[in-house]
Amino acid sequence: MRSFLLLFCLTTVYFIVDAAKILVYCPSISKSHVLLCAKYADLLHNASHDTVLFIPSYSSLLNDYDGAKHAKVWRLHNVTDAYDKKFDSFADVMENSHIGFIDRMTYDVDFWMDMCEDVVKQFDRLQPLIDYQFDLAIFNDIDPCNPAIVRSLNIPKTALLSRLPTLPSYVPSMEENPNHDRMSFFERMSNAYKYFQSIVVHYLQDRRVLHIFRKHISPDFPSITGIIRNVSLIMVNTDEIFDISRSYSPKFVYVGMIGAEKHANVTLSEDLDKIFSKGKLGSVFVSFGTVTPFRVLPKRIQSSIFNAIQKLPDYHFILKTVPGDTTTAEMFAGVPNVDFVNWVPQNTILKHEHLKLFVSHGGMNSVLETMYNGVPMVIMPVFTDQFRNGKNVERRGAGKMILRQTVTTETFYDVIHEVLKNNNYETAAKRISRMMKSRPFTPEERVTKWVNFILDHDTFDHFHLESNNLSFFEHNHLDVFFVFIVLPFVTYFVFRRVLKSSS
Missing domain, CATH: 3.40.50.2000 (Glycogen Phosphorylase B;)
Structure with a gap:
């Protein structure tokens, strides 16, 4: 009996030592979105972590919905009414036969900013999250404000719920793009254009969010792009059997279909x-x-x-x-x-x-x-x-x-x-x-084991992509293209001019 009690105590101590405080940050933008966040929170709670699903209320229709069955749920009510007001504009978007570049630069960029500023102006209400001293935060980048909010909570490690990188030569961009990985020349031209749109829109979103945080939080607040690049892990809500095959960093882990x-x-x-x-x-x-x-x-x-x-x-x-x-x-x-x-x-x-x-x-x-x-x-x-x-x-x-x-x-x-x-x-x-x-590993195994791994190790330097330090010209070999293609032509024409002038 004494040996059983000793074993029980040792096991309890083991779980206490290994348990981490994990925050799942999840504004209520849709029921399916909140439910997905709840699945991560419940899964990590059942893996013996102290997990909190934190829901700033954006949609009033979801004020009483959290989807979690096991994890703690903290809500922040009366945050903003901007989301409900903007919801009515979805009907107009549906009626549009095409959402053009100018539309995206106004609608997509502006959509999240009112909610973002409303949250930041009430940042003191998030102080309990800072005081709880979480070890890891999990968030998504659908709302471009989320990375900055989580960064402001001073949580040492982060995991991003996002998507795999887009390679425009054979992977369709995310924005209203009805292509697949077998594209004709003109489809690739269209895809490159939409990819360019995406870069511009996300850049403008990041600039607007950065302005809000430098105004209300700190004048030297880091760039949103830098925050995302420095996450410890990126969990991708899709399945490799269904999704388009492509190359990606070890930071990316397929975790689609949790709870199936x-x-x-x-x-x-x-x-x-x-x-x-x-x-x-x-x-x-x-x-x-x-x-x-x-x-x-x-x-x-x-x-x-x-x-x-x-x-x-x-x-x-x-x-x-x-x-x-x-x-x-x-x-x-x-x-x-x-x-x-x-x-x-x-x-x-x-x-x-x-x-x-x-x-x-x-x-x-x-x-x-x-x-x-x-x-x-x-x-x-x-x-x-x-x-x-x-x-x-x-x-x-x-x-x-x-x-x-x-x-x-x-x-x-x-x-x-x-x-x-x-x-x-x-x-x-x-x-x-x-x-x-019949996949070799379940999504549940991948989430829990990778979360435990990044909690136990500092993976930033190991999985860091050197491409993050490259400029746009370096990343796309445009500097090399210039040296090997453009420069010889320039040299040739200069040489001809010199010959003409000397003769």
Whole structure:
């Protein structure tokens, strides 16, 4: 008995010594975004770390949602009303047939700045985070203010939730870019242009954020680019089986599909099971996420989906709406093969044997969950990486993509009908599913082991990319190009001038 108590005490001391204080910093910009943060927080909590999910409230719709089941959750309410005000502008963005460079330099750059300044002006409310003396902070760079906020908390080590680097010769840029890795010459020209746009927009965002922090926090606050370059680890929310292959630093770790296995034996409620079991030939789930619910879609897109549902009576459609949306129900009054839901356990309904297709906006979480469960997709992307995700689904043969500016009355019917009738899409989706489920290492193993590794070691110098110290000209060999190509021509013409003048 005494030896058992001694072993118990030693084990307890071991866990206390090895446990770290970890902060997951996560503004509430969408439900799926908060849920993803909660998965990291719960995972690290269950790995014996003292983990805190900190949520500054941006969206009032998410004031009571945190998604965490185990980790501590700290909220900061009444931070800003700017996000709710800007949310209404999403409908205008959806209606635009094309978001040009000037639009991006105004809309994309300006969008986050009001929220950022509101948080920084109340920085004293973040003092408990500083006092807690965290060992590691995990954050994302969707909101360009996040890296600077976390830097201001004086946390020694950081992990970034982000994406792999873009190589414009064969990797599509993130911004409204419906390309894949097999691009023609003109597609590569377009991709290079969009990549240039991305560089300019992010530079302007970083300058605006830096101005806010140098004004309110410190006049010598470091650059945002420098903060991101010095993170200890970058966790990428995608899967190597699905994503485009490319070269990358050891700092980048694939961790997409956290928590997939725990949903394997979860069953739907009786009501939801009954809804998804309807339809002579199966059911179709339609959801464009919490940021762009059905009611904010342009009327022509709503009408196209309405037309498709009416023309496919042998399939039952489940359309995700938001609380208080009465206009969608009124639109579909009298249509028998449709039901409405405000929320579903998405990873669970994707396992439903009667589900034949998922119509989605192509968010990374939705795409990965759908591919993991072997369900074909129809994607109409709205923002950023959703275009590349949709094109990659096409590239893998697991579905089709629709560009919102091309949608007409028959568009959704034609594409949905094609994917449902052609078995090749389902075959490809199930093939990807089998590969994802048999990966050598689970995302949970990668997250916990890499986090423990960077907590135990100073990895900055070891994994630091020397390219971070190179200028734009050096990084792209433009200086070498000048010496070997341009300079000989200049020398030749100078030499000819000298010969002429001497003769």
